[in-house]
Amino acid sequence: MIKSYDDLNPVQLDVLREIGNIGSGNAATALSQLLGRCVDMQVPKVQLMDIGDAINTLGSPDKLVVGILVRLSGDLDGMIMFLLEEAFAKTIVTGLTGNHPFTLYELSPEDASVLSEIGNIMGGSYINAIADLSSTVIDMSVPMLTVDMLGAIMTVPATELSEAYEKVLMISEQFLIDSIEIQSDMLLIPTVASLSNILKILGADS
Numbered sequence: 001m002i003k004s005y006d007d008l009n010p011v012q013l014d015v016l017r018e019i020g021n022i023g024s025g026n027a028a029t030a031l032s033q034l035l036g037r038c039v040d041m042q043v044p045k046v047q048l049m050d051i052g053d054a055i056n057t058l059g060s061p062d063k064l065v066v067g068i069l070v071r072l073s074g075d076l077d078g079m080i081m082f083l084l085e086e087a088f089a090k091t092i093v094t095g096l097t098g099n100h101p102f103t104l105y106e107l108s109p110e111d112a113s114v115l116s117e118i119g120n121i122m123g124g125s126y127i128n129a130i131a132d133l134s135s136t137v138i139d140m141s142v143p144m145l146t147v148d149m150l151g152a153i154m155t156v157p158a159t160e161l162s163e164a165y166e167k168v169l170m171i172s173e174q175f176l177i178d179s180i181e182i183q184s185d186m187l188l189i190p191t192v193a194s195l196s197n198i199l200k201i202l203g204a205d206s
Contacts, residue, residue, distance in 0.1 A: 001205065002196045005048065005167040013048060015204045019133065020046035020171045020188070023126030028175060030121050035095045040176040047170050051154070054170050058083060058185055061151025064104050068119030069144045069156060072127065075136035076198060078190035080123050083153070084115070088175075088182040092118055095177070104147050112145055119143040126171075126188065134201045 002008060008016075024044040032039035047057075055061065066084040084092075090102045093111050102111065120143050131138045146153060169188040174181060190198070199205050 002192060002199070004192055005195075008048070012199055012204050015199065015202060016048065016169055017046040019126075019130055020044055020169065022133070023129040024171060024173050026125035026129055027122045027173070030125050031092075031118075031175065031177075034118075034121065035092070035177070037095065037178055042174040042176075044174075045170075045172040047172075048167055049170060050167055054168050054187065055151070055154050057170065058150055058154075061149060061154075063150045064147065065150050065153060066104065066107075066115055067146050067148065067153035067156075068116065068123075069146075070119060070123040071141040072138055072190070073141075074139040075134070075194065076127075076130060076138045076190055077194045078188070080126065080140075081153075081156070081187040081189070082119050082122060083150070083185045083187070084118075085183065087180075088184050089115055091177055091180055091182050107147055112147075116143045116145045119145065122184075122186070126186070130198065134198050136198065136201065 002012070021044060024041060028039045028041040049057070064086070066082075066089050068082040068084070070080045072078045072080065086104050089104065093102055093114050094100065096114055097110070120140070123140055123143070127138050127140055130136070171186045171188065173184050173186070175184070196205070
């Protein structure tokens with residue numbers, strides 16, 4: 001049984017990376033079905049890192065992004081946070097609602113609703129991958145969406161990490177939609193206890 005993220009061995013890290021790969025594939029399929037367009041995906045980059053390193057990897061703290069937070073409960077406790085840059089958000093929103101003026105600085109309620117649903121669908125892609133592989137039950141909260149500077153948005157997981165989580169599994173995805181390359185970043189942040197339980201079920205507890 002692992003007692004901290006630092007206890008994870010190479011085999012367990014490979015299991016987490018494979019979960020990330022499967023979840024990313026599911027997310028690409030879901031986006032393709034939703035948009036009615038071909039969505040290709042490069043192999044996602046899956047890394048386990050400290051929260052500070054994750055913030056540095058994501059870019060400038062004053063970069064404006066969409067943050068979509070989904071809390072997890074059941075057999076896996078923790079949270080998922082999606083970070084979407086304007087190019088990703090615009091491609092998805094206009095693809096679903098038609099071309100119209102779009103900016104994160106003046107996000108309409110309708111556009112925010114679309115992005116929240118995208119967070120719900122993509123979050124479900126990853127959680128279903130974990131639940132299916134481990135035959136567990138994982139519940140998701142209603143997505144909470146905010147548009148703010150990256151540094152401000154990351155204070156939520158940073159505050160909670162200091163108390164319960166330690167590290168994040170960061171999954172960076174490059175999607176290609178009609179020759180337009182867009183990126184999303186997802187932080188999967190489970191508690192150590194529930195992560196240990198999932199790895200045990202998957203036979204990767206030692």
